[in-house]
Structures are given as structure tokens and as C-alpha cells.
Amino acid sequence: MEAKPDDNDYFEKDLFARELGCELLERGQGVARVRMPAASRRLNGLGTTHGALIFALADIAFATACNSHGQVAIGVQANISYLTGANDGPLEARARELSRGRKLATYEVRVVDAEERQIAAFQATAYLR
Numbered sequence: 001m002e003a004k005p006d007d008n009d010y011f012e013k014d015l016f017a018r019e020l021g022c023e024l025l026e027r028g029q030g031v032a033r034v035r036m037p038a039a040s041r042r043l044n045g046l047g048t049t050h051g052a053l054i055f056a057l058a059d060i061a062f063a064t065a066c067n068s069h070g071q072v073a074i075g076v077q078a079n080i081s082y083l084t085g086a087n088d089g090p091l092e093a094r095a096r097e098l099s100r101g102r103k104l105a106t107y108e109v110r111v112v113d114a115e116e117r118q119i120a121a122f123q124a125t126a127y128l129r
């Protein structure tokens with residue numbers, strides 16, 4: 001029998017989020033806010049935050065939000081648009097549920113910098129077990 005996620009500890013069990021130094025700011029049914037601290041070692045060759053890290057931050061917020069209902073939710077599709085370069089300051093991902101059916105749920109995640117500039121737009125779908 002597969003264990004169901006507990007919305008009180010899903011984020012805490014995410015070892016990759018911990019590795020990146022992410023902090024959970026908010027969690028509720030279908031929503032999550034996650035912050036990644038500044039770190040100059042995360043810059044790409046152009047001096048902006050690496051896109052892979054921005055994607056990872058958005059994905060962590062998505063996973064936290066979609067697993068907030070006490071039902072296993074697994075990402076099956078994700079898309080990101082990078083809107084502007086991010087400096088080495090902290091970034092925040094804000095996930096919210098757009099729809100939730102019997103088997104699929106759709107989320108949007110806004111990634112913003114410390115000045116509230118939107119850095120990326122992420123949309124993803126989760127399969128609900």
C-alpha cells in the first residue's frame with residue numbers, strides 16, 4: 001500500500017529542496033510559497049540565476065501545492081517561460097491550483113525576485129493517484 005503524503009510534512013521530506021536551501025513560506029490546500037536564498041554560485045555564464053534553478057524552485061512549489069490535499073500527486077507535464085533575467089538575490093515561487101479533477105490537477109507558479117518582478121511563469125499538470 002502506497003503512503004499518502006501528509007501536507008504537514010511533504011515539503012520537509014523534499015531532500016532536493018533542502019539541498020537548495022529552500023524555505024517554505026506558506027502552504028495551504030492547493031497553494032504554496034517557497035523561497036530560494038541568494039547564492040552567487042548559482043549564476044550562469046551571463047551573471048544571472050541559472051534557468052535550471054528557477055525551474056527547480058517553481059517545481060518544488062508546484063509539488064508542495066499539488067500534494068497539499070493528502071492525495072499522492074505526481075507531475076506529468078511542466079512548462080516554463082523565462083520573462084527576464086534574475087540577479088543573485090533571493091527568489092520566491094508562488095504556486096496556486098487552477099483546476100482539480102478526479103485524475104488531473106493544473107497549477108500555475110509565478111517566480112518573482114525580491115523587487116516583485118516576475119522572473120518566470122510556470123504551468124504544470126499533476127496526475128492524482
